[in-house]
Amino acid sequence: MKILDASQLAELDQFSIDRQNISSWDLMERASKLAYLRLKSILPTSPYKVYILVGPGNNGGDGLAIANFMTLEGVDVEVILVNYTETRSEDNQSNLDRLKAAKVKIIDFNKASQLFKITSEDVVIDAIFGVGLNRSMPDFVQDLIQYINSVSPLSISIDVPSGMFLDRIPSANEQVFQSDYTYTFQTPKLSLFLPDYANSVGHLDIIDIGLDKEFLNSLSSDLTYVDLESAKKRYRFRSRFSHKGTYGHAVLVGGSQLMLGSIILAAKSCMRSGVGKTSVMMPNKAHLTMIQHQPEVMLIDNSSSHFISYHSLEFEPNSVGIGVGIGTSTEAFDALKSWLVNSKSPLVIDADALNLIAKHESLLDFIPKKSILTPHPGELKRLIGAWKDDFDKLKKIKSFSKKLDVIILAKEAYSLCVYKDQIYVNSTGNSGMATAGSGDVLTGLITGLLAQKYSSMDPAILGMFLHGLAGDLALKWMSEESLIASDLIDQLGHSFLKLKD
Numbered sequence: 001m002k003i004l005d006a007s008q009l010a011e012l013d014q015f016s017i018d019r020q021n022i023s024s025w026d027l028m029e030r031a032s033k034l035a036y037l038r039l040k041s042i043l044p045t046s047p048y049k050v051y052i053l054v055g056p057g058n059n060g061g062d063g064l065a066i067a068n069f070m071t072l073e074g075v076d077v078e079v080i081l082v083n084y085t086e087t088r089s090e091d092n093q094s095n096l097d098r099l100k101a102a103k104v105k106i107i108d109f110n111k112a113s114q115l116f117k118i119t120s121e122d123v124v125i126d127a128i129f130g131v132g133l134n135r136s137m138p139d140f141v142q143d144l145i146q147y148i149n150s151v152s153p154l155s156i157s158i159d160v161p162s163g164m165f166l167d168r169i170p171s172a173n174e175q176v177f178q179s180d181y182t183y184t185f186q187t188p189k190l191s192l193f194l195p196d197y198a199n200s201v202g203h204l205d206i207i208d209i210g211l212d213k214e215f216l217n218s219l220s221s222d223l224t225y226v227d228l229e230s231a232k233k234r235y236r237f238r239s240r241f242s243h244k245g246t247y248g249h250a251v252l253v254g255g256s257q258l259m260l261g262s263i264i265l266a267a268k269s270c271m272r273s274g275v276g277k278t279s280v281m282m283p284n285k286a287h288l289t290m291i292q293h294q295p296e297v298m299l300i301d302n303s304s305s306h307f308i309s310y311h312s313l314e315f316e317p318n319s320v321g322i323g324v325g326i327g328t329s330t331e332a333f334d335a336l337k338s339w340l341v342n343s344k345s346p347l348v349i350d351a352d353a354l355n356l357i358a359k360h361e362s363l364l365d366f367i368p369k370k371s372i373l374t375p376h377p378g379e380l381k382r383l384i385g386a387w388k389d390d391f392d393k394l395k396k397i398k399s400f401s402k403k404l405d406v407i408i409l410a411k412e413a414y415s416l417c418v419y420k421d422q423i424y425v426n427s428t429g430n431s432g433m434a435t436a437g438s439g440d441v442l443t444g445l446i447t448g449l450l451a452q453k454y455s456s457m458d459p460a461i462l463g464m465f466l467h468g469l470a471g472d473l474a475l476k477w478m479s480e481e482s483l484i485a486s487d488l489i490d491q492l493g494h495s496f497l498k499l500k501d
């Protein structure tokens, strides 16, 4: 699914209105009705009061329309008109007139107004600013948002939390509404996925309001939200007339004296990726353990019992994944260098291989083009340097990717797969996956997909999607707390099945 900017969203809006021969008011009514239906399912069962904070624009118009639906169903609603400008949009005005006629309680809230009192038992719907926010909010709106955040009622934002910009992170003294739920319309917005906005979005729902799909697809955007539909398009069905040679030979290189589990996890995950063959180079003291865990795996001669060895393959693998558990010793550095120098095709590079590259910049020159680097935030920082905020981070990742011609998969709550100017945001995954070994499973999976000749960014994009989906599927049987990396491997088969539904 494409991620659009504010002007594209307005264009899409207008096109859909014309094509469907409806008014903008009809579209607002449709969007608001759908948001209200979601809202209904999360409202408290005990008595509650709803405050709807409404700006003078179309986001406020949505809020007023929702107020109407709630009133019709007998909910105790109070509308607060947050008047940050005197210009009220036409649809906002029509909705306001309708509410006034229905005698709903409506209060004006201006620069000079006193803050009204709410409690944590109340429900607050935020329709102050939507995607139209284009400059710092006036102080009295900031104060209002700060107050509501401090009380922490059940909070729902319409389209985006007020104070969220689509193209920048607010400064330290700017407020952003902190929602428990955000109902965004039609297409997600990049800021909703960025860690700098983590406290503001809450549970995200993307509501299809029936805007024109054909026109949406025709809009050009470097930003994509990887949902099931877009993952399915990348998946390749297997042919009955295939053999193990069809699906490639993956090599995984990893492990060191005290870190041997990671390479075992990566190998097990790789075996579940659909790859034809998996060979592993790891310290020889754990060879037997590896085979006991996964007898399908083949071993590559490795003379050291503590470290990985140099590249000395007598065959050309279809992919190599290197780095998990290798440590940052001189031996690991030398071995890594030999793998980088001697590999003829892109590598999957993770964990300590990334730390070694960050520490020894001379290694950068040897990274094969189109390699996939999978840093977690700490590794990313060592690699590209500290960033000012998430937009600055994206800029730095893009320029690193362009400079080295590599794909960066930045592991986050919403992982980002970046190649040059293109950004793919993952939709799957959960907090239970923040656990040791989770990254090793991802490395194994991507290495296995890369061996199957999935083109360009597909191994990274599909790998990140399937990995997150495995985590989500695991939660059907267990809690986030109890999820461990091995559970992800167990669910990979179910993840693949979803792609075939």
Ligand SMILES: NC(=O)C1=CN([C@@H]2O[C@H](COP(=O)(O)OP(=O)(O)OC[C@H]3O[C@@H](n4cnc5c(N)ncnc54)[C@H](OP(=O)(O)O)[C@@H]3O)[C@@H](O)[C@H]2O)[C@@H](O)CC1
Pocket (backbone or CB within 6 Å): 009, 010, 013, 027, 028, 031, 055, 056, 057, 058, 059, 060, 061, 062, 084, 085, 089, 128, 129, 130, 131, 132, 133, 134, 135, 136, 137, 138, 158, 159, 160, 185, 186, 209, 211
């Ligand atoms: N796209 C869709 O599919 C649909 C969209 N819909 C809804 O419309 C929403 C977008 O509405 P919107 O364009 O009217 O903008 P909104 O966020 O209400 O802001 C209002 C105005 O405030 C102004 N302004 C900006 N910053 C300011 C500041 N700091 N201080 C003071 N003023 C400031 C700025 O005007 P300006 O002053 O720049 O001329 C801006 O226009 C969208 O989020 C969604 O909820 C749905 O109804 C249906 C389908």
Ligand SMILES: [K+]
Pocket (backbone or CB within 6 Å): 059, 126, 127, 128, 129, 130, 157, 158, 159, 160, 161, 162
């Ligand atoms: K809002």
